[in-house]
Amino acid sequence: MARPVAFSLRRRLVGQLLALAAVLALVLSLAVRIGAERAAQATLDAVLGSAALALAEEMRAEEGGVVIDVQPATFSMLAAMGEERIFYRVDIGGQTVTGYGDLPLPEGLPTTLAPVFYTVPFRDARIRVAAVARSLRVEGRASPVLVLLGQTREGQGAIAARLGWQAAALGLAVFLVAIPLALLVARSLTAPIDRLAEAVGRRGPRDLRPVRDPAPRELLPFVTALNSFIGRLRGTLSQTETFIAEAAHHIRTPLAVMRNEAELALRQSGEEATRARLRGLIRSADDAARSAGQLLDHATVLYRADQADWARLDLAEMVRAVAARLAPASEMKDIDLVLDIAPALPCEGDAVLIEAALRNILDNAIKYSPPDTVVEITARIEGETALVRISDRGRGLGGAAPERLLRRFRRGDNVGDVTGSGLGLTIVEQAASAMGGSFRLRAREGGGACAEFCLPLV
Ligand SMILES: Nc1ncnc2c1ncn2[C@@H]1O[C@H](COP(=O)(O)OP(=O)(O)OP(=O)(O)O)[C@@H](O)[C@H]1O
Ligand SMILES: [Mg+2]
Structure with a gap:
């Protein structure tokens, strides 16, 4: 029967774990990328800021004006950060005295010597500007001085792109590691279900x-x-x-x-x-x-x-008991029961089942045998099993297939006037297979039938 399968727990779990891993990998790569960009920006800003400060410090008032004594070290510091263009502007008392007069001013003017940073578009590029304020005594008057130092950030963009790729690769690596882990987790989670199903499936019918x-x-x-x-x-x-x-x-x-x-x-x-x-x-x-x-x-x-x-019992003793019980029936037909039984055959099973099985086999042997014949009953160890063999010299199976005779209410064509319901061998077979044993009926050489009942030995 086809069972409707709504979904697979394992597949669903793997899917959800992978989705989670993908989100985590994405967040991780974004965090790495943003963090790295911020760190690069902060480093570049620090250099730009100290260059702007150095520029402001290098100004001094002299007679007739202001001298800016630009030290080469100031700009070489910036050059070390990569090939960037540099713009500057110096305002004294609100007037641009040197540099690019159109370099945009910051939104809020800096008040102390701590630089203010901002990014603005300027001459087809985006530039990062550091603004520093100080005051200078010019001709006896204190004048506010504003120094702007701008720098393009093309190098930083390249670094950011490289970092971006590295962060993406890191995210991908995290995701790839997550795939086998997700499979492993899903397997270990569904393993108890599999084990339970196996345990239930292993049971006998x-x-x-x-x-x-x-x-x-x-x-x-x-x-x-x-x-x-x-x-x-x-x-x-x-x-x-x-x-x-x-x-x-x-x-x-x-x-x-x-x-x-x-x-x-x-x-x-x-x-x-x-x-x-x-x-x-x-x-x-x-x-x-x-x-x-x-x-x-x-x-x-x-x-x-x-x-x-099941309980532990001695099959040999049970065979002897059943033979004794059916002895009167055999005597009535002058049938000799010849016993050849091992001293002990320790087996595990149910006494009622074994008794019913042995009784039905022996009952058939006596019932389907003519008077004055012999029924041989042997019980001994054969390999891993205890084997009870009951052989008669009766009418035989009449060519009928033995497995057909094991079916419920099935009787042979050769039963003649012998009464029966056709349930005996069904009982024997079911008892044997319930206890892990087996039953076999076959025609015996020289006439008659031979039935073999096996149980596993303890
Ligand atoms: N020892 C035997 N010799 C000949 N035929 C046998 C023997 N044992 C079984 N059979 C055949 O197998 C058939 C099925 O046996 P089974 O014991 O199941 O039924 P039954 O003996 O007819 O009825 P009952 O249920 O009363 O035992 C019998 O009808 C008979 O044809
Ligand atoms: Mg019978």
Whole structure:
């Protein structure tokens, strides 16, 4: 049956982790880029500012004017920062005395010697300007002096672009590292689900014990629901078992009464036609009682197989007990039960299941054998298993495929007038496979049938 798959948790998790990693990588590369640009700007500003300060300091008033004694060191400091164009402007008392008179002024004039920085467009370029103010005594009067020193920042742009690429590469590297990590995280998160599914899937088809495998807290509601479902199923099964047991009882008791009455009537009746009718009645009552018994056995086997409540027991002892139980039936037909049984065969299983299986196999061997024959029962260790082999010299399987005879209510064509319901071998097979064993029926060389029942040894 195709199961509708809504989505894959693992895939969704990997997708979300990767999206998160992508956002983080982007933020990281942006942060690195902005931080680096700011740092570069601050360094360049510091150099520009000290050059502007040096320029302002180098001014002195002399008779008849102001002398600016520009030291080469002042501008070589700026040249060291890269090939940039430099503009300056010096205003004294509001008048430009030298430099570019159109160099834009800062929005707020600097008041102390600390430079003010600003960026403005100037002559087809964006320039960074440092403005420094001081006052100078010219001709006995204090005059405000404003020194502007501007510098293009093409070098900084190139550095920023390079840093940008490096930051992007860093982000990409972070993202690439995140891919295997995301896969690993998703796998480790979904591993408990896989383990639980495997544990439940590994169970036998009849294993209805509650799921007790360790599960993560988030899966507990699911496991609880599953266990309650299993519990309801067990409840239904045991109800069915009770129903069949009661039904078998309610059928068998009146059948026994009917059989007794018919036998009594048979003894008293002298009329042959009536006697034949009564014999038919007794036979039908036997058939019905046997079917009810087998149905009950079958239900019990199904129920017990579900319980899977195994105990340690000795298969050899059980074979001896079943042989003893069926000895009267074999004696009635003068059939010899020849036993060859190992002293002990320790196995793990359910005594009721094993008893039902052995009884049905031996019952068939006796039932389908003619009088005065021998049924051999051997039980011994073979490899890892305890093997019970029951061989008869009866009518054989009549060419029927043994696996077909194992089906429910399936009887062979060679049964003749032997009564039966066709459930015996089904019971045997189900009991064997529930306990991890196996059952095989085959025609025996030289006539008859051979049934083999195996259980794993402890
Ligand atoms: N030892 C045997 N010799 C010959 N045929 C057998 C033997 N055991 C089983 N069979 C064949 O397999 C069929 C199925 O056996 P199974 O025990 O399931 O049913 P049954 O004996 O007919 O009825 P019941 O449920 O009463 O045992 C039988 O009807 C018979 O044809
Ligand atoms: Mg049978």
